[in-house]
Amino acid sequence: MYKALSLDGWETHGISHLIADTNVVPFDTPNHFRLGYMLDHGTLDTGHISPEVALRHRLRHSAAHVMADAVLGLFPEAKMAIGPPTQDGFYYDFDVSRPFTPEDLEQIEAIMVQRIAAGHPFRMEEIEREDAKALFSDQPYKLEIIEGLDEAEPITVYRHDEFVDLCQGPHVDSTGDIAAVKLLTVAGAYWRGDEHRPMLQRIYGTAFESREALDAHLARLEEAEKRDHRTLGRQLGLYSIHDEIGPGLIVWHPKGGLVRTLIEDYWRDLHKRWNYDSVYSPHIGRGSLWQTSGHLDFFRENMYGSLDVDEQEYFLKPMNCPFHIMIYRSSLRSYRELPLRYGELGTVYRYERSGVLHGLMRVRGFTQDDAHIFCRPDQVEDEIGGVLDLTFELLKAFGFSEYSIMVSTRPEKAVGDDDMWEHATASLRRSLEQRGLSFGIDEGGGAFYGPKIDINITDALGRAWQCTTVQFDFNLPQRFELNYQDDEGNRVQPYMVHRAILGSVERFFGVLLEHYSGAFPLWLAPVQAVIIPIADRHLEYAEKVSKTLATAGIRVDVDVRSDRMNQKIRNAQMQKVPYMLVVGDKEAEADSVSVRHRDEGDLGPMPVGKFTYRIAGEAVVPGAMPPSESTG
Ligand SMILES: [Zn+2]
Ligand SMILES: [Zn+2]
Numbered sequence: 001m002y003k004a005l006s007l008d009g010w011e012t013h014g015i016s017h018l019i020a021d022t023n024v025v026p027f028d029t030p031n032h033f034r035l036g037y038m039l040d041h042g043t044l045d046t047g048h049i050s051p052e053v054a055l056r057h058r059l060r061h062s063a064a065h066v067m068a069d070a071v072l073g074l075f076p077e078a079k080m081a082i083g084p085p086t087q088d089g090f091y092y093d094f095d096v097s098r099p100f101t102p103e104d105l106e107q108i109e110a111i112m113v114q115r116i117a118a119g120h121p122f123r124m125e126e127i128e129r130e131d132a133k134a135l136f137s138d139q140p141y142k143l144e145i146i147e148g149l150d151e152a153e154p155i156t157v158y159r160h161d162e163f164v165d166l167c168q169g170p171h172v173d174s175t176g177d178i179a180a181v182k183l184l185t186v187a188g189a190y191w192r193g194d195e196h197r198p199m200l201q202r203i204y205g206t207a208f209e210s211r212e213a214l215d216a217h218l219a220r221l222e223e224a225e226k227r228d229h230r231t232l233g234r235q236l237g238l239y240s241i242h243d244e245i246g247p248g249l250i251v252w253h254p255k256g257g258l259v260r261t262l263i264e265d266y267w268r269d270l271h272k273r274w275n276y277d278s279v280y281s282p283h284i285g286r287g288s289l290w291q292t293s294g295h296l297d298f299f300r301e302n303m304y305g306s307l308d309v310d311e312q313e314y315f316l317k318p319m320n321c322p323f324h325i326m327i328y329r330s331s332l333r334s335y336r337e338l339p340l341r342y343g344e345l346g347t348v349y350r351y352e353r354s355g356v357l358h359g360l361m362r363v364r365g366f367t368q369d370d371a372h373i374f375c376r377p378d379q380v381e382d383e384i385g386g387v388l389d390l391t392f393e394l395l396k397a398f399g400f401s402e403y404s405i406m407v408s409t410r411p412e413k414a415v416g417d418d419d420m421w422e423h424a425t426a427s428l429r430r431s432l433e434q435r436g437l438s439f440g441i442d443e444g445g446g447a448f449y450g451p452k453i454d455i456n457i458t459d460a461l462g463r464a465w466q467c468t469t470v471q472f473d474f475n476l477p478q479r480f481e482l483n484y485q486d487d488e489g490n491r492v493q494p495y496m497v498h499r500a501i502l503g504s505v506e507r508f509f510g511v512l513l514e515h516y517s518g519a520f521p522l523w524l525a526p527v528q529a530v531i532i533p534i535a536d537r538h539l540e541y542a543e544k545v546s547k548t549l550a551t552a553g554i555r556v557d558v559d560v561r562s563d564r565m566n567q568k569i570r571n572a573q574m575q576k577v578p579y580m581l582v583v584g585d586k587e588a589e590a591d592s593v594s595v596r597h598r599d600e601g602d603l604g605p606m607p608v609g610k611f612t613y614r615i616a617g618e619a620v621v622p623g624a625m626p627p628s629e630s631t632g
Contacts, residue, residue, distance in 0.1 A: 195353075405437055
């Protein structure tokens, strides 16, 4: 629902200035930080991650130090900012007089290799605040970090050889433990992600425990670059982002809009089948609503400035929950009415620093496939089970068959009574177990307002994406005093569950684009078949075939341009159109088409009726009835 301001050990560090990805976690809880997707120069809570991941983080954090050491060797006037490990590597930001060149990177990497070969041990040291200031007196960014540290917190530095950095570790024992390292790119990055602060030079690199692991990673990176959704989005004409509109705000072009509509239509149909009610809510709401919900106290930094309406404060919605709650509260509820499932493709707006915006993955306005379930204690398990079944039906429809599942349990500081926590957590676990799904437990990693299940999907490149969250909430029902009348006439608080399956439509679209490398499965392809007349005299026949296909519900284009046939095929191939149908004299005479598939290549001539039947069968939306024999 919203982020707690105190992030357990994290916040008190000060050094760990964490970047929240508010697009990823629909109901924004503190615990996703623990996955360590992106943390600034700080510690890693190794209690919540696998030993392999923890080792890589130590390796990469250590490599970041070695890189800073090398940079200072070559550019003694460089000012160091921060250098954290990331999910796939590490970076370090420097304030330097000119951008780094590819030649600089080569030189820096060469020095790093020497430092690694020398096997310098890493040594931790606790120092006084004043000594820290003296030590970093010529490093203004480090001084700023020190200024921000809690007075009560001990300050630590890590040394290797002559190099010293303000740091909480952990590191590997020696630079020699960094088995394989590679510097990748340089990019500009604002200090603290703030466009009003200096622009720094960020060097990205990665490090692995073996040469083989590094090589495999580099091969994956190359493939990922080809699939970058920003490149594909442009190439396929799906969406764009304009400075004139504002960063992080998406406009959907006709083809992207069509795919999105198909996704949303599928989503709506699925939810109808799973007995969800479809609701709608406005984009703004009165300040007092967001006060009651707690957003103004706890989520304010992610909300936009207020609007004045009749001299009253209104806010753009960062979440849909309070609106659905008002629908629940609009009448006295009886136990007989429950469960209630309110679903909405609800567009929300959240502030993200411009430095962290990224294509469709991290935006400022996005549409959650949101739903809220209100139910009785005896319904909780069935409801969670239902959400899981719906989730896996949906993910399978979009071609995802591998996931990892995490259950997060009660943290130390929590609201809601113990029985509810226990019942909810047990229901989450049992629902997963009954379905034979394996899952990890993030003990104490839940939000303060309820336990949850997170599901990460694995894409074609083996990358994990967090999409689905099923989150109990014991806080909002209290704040809004929700109740229903039970069978004995008592007023009791319902269980409330927030859930999003896609997470956000924008982000899921980006994930799909990269997963399929732009070659959407037939049911999602914006153009399913393109007809390619060999010469102008075949245009009339092409139009006739087009009509037949369109009548069968196929999205078809005729390439009427005067390009040569091979050029048209190349173009359709670039646009990742599933079927190319070449028509000339022979085809017109035989009432046929020469079929070419984007992956399978030439499939030879086929009567128009037969092809229509084939493509209509393949294009069926998952979960829908297949076409009858009569089609085509
Ligand atoms: Zn460090
Ligand atoms: Zn919600």
